[in-house]
Amino acid sequence: MEQVQPQVSLSADEPCEIRQQQRLAFTVFINNAFPISHVFNNFRETNYPSFADYITSMFEQSVCLDISAYCVCLVFRNRIGVEASLLNKGRNAYIYALQALQQALRTEHTSNKADMIGASILLFIYEMRVPSEDHGGWASHCDGVAALMKEMGAQSFTHGFARSCYIFFRGFLIAYAFHKEQPCFLEEDQWQQLAEKVRAEDSQKPGLSRMFADVTERIVMELVKCPRYVHDAQLHQSTQNSQQALVLYSRILCTKNNLGFLVTQLKDLISIYQPENTASAPEFLLNGAVDAINLLNTLVQKLIMDPIPPIRLYSSLARLLDNKYIVQDARCLDRLGCSMGISGSRLD
Template sequence: MFFHNIFRFGEGFTFPDWVMRNFGSKHYFDASVLCLSTKYLAYLTKNPRLHQLSQHIYSQALGEIRKALSSDEVSSDSLLVTVILLSFHEMDTRTTRDAWLYHSRAVKQLMLKRGIDSHLSGAGRVCHFAYRPFIIAAAFCEGESCFLDEDDWQKLASDLRTEDSQKHGEWSFYVSVYETIFMELVKCPGYVKEARKIGTVTSINTGLLAQQIRITCDRLRILSNELRSMLASYNQRKDGIIFERFVGPEPNAFPETSPSLLLGAAVSAISILEQLFTRLTTLARSQETPSTSSTSQSVNTPDGGGQLLDFHFACELGGGTKKDISHSFTWLDRVAGSMGMLGAEINYGNAVEGG
């Protein structure tokens, strides 16, 4: 499903061509390509020996990467691509449950070290587009904010939005709203992190966080409605029905594309953030009621410390929700299209529900 974004990679750039041109240049890069190629061949042939060989090559690649991380290769395109490829390998293989997160942390550090400008063109640009959904997912899974919500990276998204929305391509029509939704989604892991940190409803941070969540919810709702109308209009044109504006009822579902998966991510994010907002504001109001209220008693934490909201974030990539076996071959594409939020949900504990 990445083909919906191919026009954004740059004129004449294709990732397979880049891989072929650079194969044979670095041991760690070659090992990562062979690892995934062998794994794919094992998938096609159902040959367990090929799967074992893939794991052996994977171990070799890890050893070569450790050497490269302490060399002048640390800012190279080849090393960033290599770590991303091995992260994809772990997302599917799960040598250990959280192994992909170790690779994701490495990707984050490499991107930060390389700086913004190295992701404006070439392989760096493709790596940014290809891996940013998994950076969001990793932030959620680790309970951290996402570095892509920082001003410099938000400006990168804004610049790419301006540039790509002006390109000629079948899917360029959605870039502006697509990137704007992305720029809102990357804020969500930070909201979840801050909600977990709140220990008392009297904190000034509680009201501020609730306000920020409400603003993002409102923006995402407007943007998702716009994207839904654009997709409906696009499908109408594909059916040969030409109007300046969409005419007729909007469908409840669309064919799976990057934009339609992003729409699902926006809807999931709205649901999650609305739940957080409701609980934050409900707990704040309950604190204003007489102390005899059972709700008021349930939200007090010892000495004003501890965790006020007890909840767990889950998504398919994090292993918290069931992976859709029927889409196993395109699973990571679907995770990417949904900006890492495929199957995202929040499960609340007894501390919240018992009020």
Template sequence: MAFSCTHLSHASENELFEVLGTPEIELLVRVDGAPLQNGLPTQRVKAAEWVEWVDEDDEEIRSLDVGESFLQGEEPKVLAQLGTLRVPETIFTDSFDYCIDLWRVGCMCDGRTPCARCKSLNTPCLRQIRAIEFRDQGPALRQKYRSTSQPSSRLSPVLDREGDPPLRSIRSNVQYLPVAFPINEKVSHALSVTAVSSLQTQVFTNFVLSAFPCYFKCTETQVPVNWVEYVENRRGTNSCFDWALRACTTSFAGAVHSDQRLLKEARVMYIQSLRSLGGLLSDVSTAKSDEALATAITLAVYEKHHCTDADSWLKHASGIRTLMKLRGPSAHLHGFGCAMYVAYRGFLVTAALISGEECFLQEPEWQALNEEIAANNAKLPDSSLYTDVVERGFLEVLKIPGHVKQVRKLLSLSSEERARRQPGVLRSVQAARAALRGISTEFGISVSMRRAGQDARQSFIGPSPHFFLDGYSTLFASGVRSGLLILNQLVLAIDRTQRASLELECQLLSGDSCSSSASSEGSVIRPLTPPDSPLAPQLVVESLITPSYRKPPTTDWMDHIAGTMGMDGVRVSLLE
């Protein structure tokens, strides 16, 4: 855990060691006995540890290093940066080998004079730091000393076997890095395009890691081309997708800096993208392109954060559904089409629930697509029991809108017709609930196995830190519970004799009454239909993607909806 102390001189050595632990200093020597090369320290400080630290997951949190600053004008000419520089930085890992101390070396130069714009707005200035040459010597050193080092799956390269899919887990290094957004009150959106294009990839990366941190980091290697790679390869044009992209990144920068001018510029870019997209959709051949679908998805994400109209994102979702069906399932198995499908499929479940329709993804050809994606992911080196359970869980969750529609239709029938159809509908809902219960149990076991270290070979590996994976696991489990709550309400709406057992199960799932979901603070849980009520129960699906519930793009609100497979985008209640 790296941290800063602005008045370190006020603390005595004993007071400092009380907090950090007494340091242990050891000599740095090579395992082969040869002398150290220039640039390596002769000693190092071992990480401090707290013996009394207790946590349910037995996490180890240790102070890795104490850095030293230098004055402006006295910066070294060359710095060997052996690790990614991110200050402050928190690192969670299964174990420490004390080599991480050397790989996380870096410095940050401060003392710059803020630019005039940041002075006037009284905001932190993020303009570029004076150029210092950084040399990443880590890969070269690891390659040079691999033969004398202990084998490590984290460092050793793995070659593709013939017939295996590409090792996507080692292809990218997506990181959040602060950037200055070059726009002010004197520059129109048209004049700023050239300047923005040079920073577009990093600003978009920051947006993705703010809005979809867990979902993106845990799926980025499961698709042939992820979103950041697709944006990087474009390098900025004036297409409808790039206007949509700029709308998202500019609004994100506006939210970061609390700058209303940037938000207004983003709105202009959004309208420009909509107009350009209309031309693309006028031709069937271009309407099937990745460009058209990527633009529609990006505009839909913008709409969720800004809600230009109460149901505007649903209109985009309807268009996305139409484009996907026009393209067909096979267009979403390979290339960037797969990334677009994986990114937006949870929102299609949300839209189906709100619209009162079945989700088209439950059709056999789309079910086959999900199964093939899961099979391809199982062949990846960073695959695990998690990825398999998550894919099978989504296959069950996407059927929930269809069950809701089926039960609503049943409740609207006459008594005689309802009595005739009720047993079949009840069996269908109970079968779905049993399948989702099995997914929940299996996922819980896989989580326990990883935490107990019993699944070392099949645990998550690759570039994703554990806190992303744990966050993603939490969101998935929450989505499964919300799905079970909805299915329980459907059973209760059909068969009131199960009320007592269902209410108990709902309380165990949510800690509250039998009402799903994702909710905001202060939300009101609707009452259940009383057992002796003569009125038929009514299912109410409330959208949680509205102007009242929306959150800015600097939050992980979208991550929660995507990670819960769309379940955090709605609240389903059973009313009398």
């Protein structure tokens, strides 16, 4: 296998202009793929770096981050489509990045695990744009991120780059849980406590975006429960356990009502603080919450039927992958993440 030395791996004697070009290339990637969430989350950066700023500050210091960043820079050079001339170059760099990440996982200390999570996130993004032949690479990276997060525990994500990774990637973890029709580990108590900490701290930070932090974080804490509801409803449908279905019905109804109240609050905030016809992270989250309410409404209607009819989910992630929307427009990733992976999901 050919190994290509990626351009982001610099020697100490190379001029600073080259490093500036690398930072510019990564900025182009962020602006093409995550223009909305990056701008919105700037207000959070009072006591820890943003996802993008940390990675660009670490050039030459973390091999797996360097090469993973190089991969995405190649295939996100344009917002619409991928240059054919860069596909092979990107794939070679991706293979090299996988080797670097595997080596880091074998040898690095716990203190560097956040860097490995960051690298895995970048490789996930690469695979979403340019899937491997088996179309399973993105899922493997998502599983890898989840495994590292569980190993580290929620307390490790209260500060630093780990916190940035949590903020940046949680929407994709929820989207993946929906796609698998499995519960999302972020619903567990320790992770809900982390979300509550983020809500309490970020709602006190300076900047206009902080006005949205309280309600948006509360919405996230409700949305993360939804993958389990679908999973459990399918389980009760397969066993036709009407008694357990009614218990689940009550839990879903509680979440649905909570979301309805929070959606009203968020709509009011958007009408006050957001210019008309301007895309924003709160608006994308609002769309996800509205679709979640509709999905939960369908779910509770099915659960009170006798017998319980089949429950089939078509996730927003499946829709993006099936139609190759991410290749066509990189901003689809931003909309997916900001909506916590729910906008566009539906039950049949």
